[in-house]
Amino acid sequence: MTTFRAALAVESLKARRSVVLRAAGVLIVLGVCGLATTVILAARSGNPELIAKLGPRAATADWSALLSTGVQITSAGALLGFGVGISWMFGREFADGTVAALFGLPVRRSELAMAKLVVYAAWAAGVAALLVLGLLVTGLANGLGAPDADAVAGLARQLALGLLTALIAVPAGWAASWGRGLLPGIAVAVGLLVVAQISVLGGFGSWLPIVAPALWAMQPATGSTMALLTVPLVPLTFGAATVSIWMRLQLDR
């Protein structure tokens, strides 16, 4: 336990000083809020062609429009951002060569991998919370007024989507460990994004854990809440596989 505490302290310090994680978090929050603002402004422009393109949900230019836009962008953009973040946390050790210094220590590599997963969860939860705060500020700054009960429920859904999206990005960390670098992790993050988006747009695969959060958040009335129960299987499976890779690691290639 003492060595795990040391692993947690070390990984937490590395994350707090990391320019990459800070930049990824800022890009997720500003990207989603910035695009949501653009949609609200476009809906208010009075341009019928533009309003038709935005669709009926965004055209109302109210809290519902802002939050439904936020959810759509989060399901894609945050998945990529979280995937890049966790890929970097694991892949950097190989890319920078520091993995060689993680052998022959009192702190086991499996503990370091677990600490990385805990720190990733904390970082992603912080980003998800800041994203909700950012959307709240965006709504108020755009004159949407105080959020009503539906808007508060929408903000809660946004928080849940952010957290669930962080969970389904964990395979990117496994890929970065298995492939021993950043690119395999980022490639898997992009792959998850493509599969999830095609499934959402095509309206199929609602039972898939990587699709369920986005479908539920976009269509809370019709989306399956039961399907969300499959989401924890993704971080549990790939988190365990990642820890196993680090535990058995040999630098033989």
Next chain:
Amino acid sequence: MPADALRLQSVTRRYDGGAGLAEVDLTVAHGEIHALVGLNGAGKSTLMKLVVGMLRPQSGTVEVLGKDVARAGPQTWARVGTLIEYPLAYGDLDGRTNLSLAARLRSVPAAGIPTMVDRILDELDFRRYAEIRSGRMSLGNKQRLGLAAALQHHPDLIVLDEPTNALDPSGIIALREALVRRADEGAGVLVSSHHLDEVARIAHRISVLADGRLVGTLDPAGIDIERSFFALVHAASRSAA
């Protein structure tokens, strides 16, 4: 305390293609500096990787401070200091923070870390880089940072792979003095080099590795050990052919 800080017995670890180590026996006693010299590809790094578990032997045993390397626990590893392949140098962190982080990973109690870091910064004449991010350091200074991380907690076993790589003359002198001090305190020191550099010359014992086998020893006080080294290596190549 076991007689040897490090003991390898009949250790074999072959890579696909044949390179690696074969049937190597090697010891490092407490208080001894043991230099391992050999040309590139002789198997020095493979041997060092086996000592810290980066590779597992296909046969034979590796004992670190009296414990089999596969079963050595946190208390054993807390008494070891290594620099193999690449230093613990995270580019976002400055020299001091990297050293503090290395100390945490070696189970040094948090309260003692600042003083310990200050001491190694002075010992290796590295204080002016304490607040510089390692991402901005030269290769030589990153190497010095890695050496500081390996030595700062005064380990009982020190394993350094090519420690003079990229070091300037003042760095080499500082390292040499630090190793002599650690050995005088009772630490066993294993250093590797591809040539008979300044650190190999302070060793109590020099072993020569060629084509994955220990092929002989050199007398550190010998007059022309360079010639003796090449004679051993060439003899090993001829017998292998």
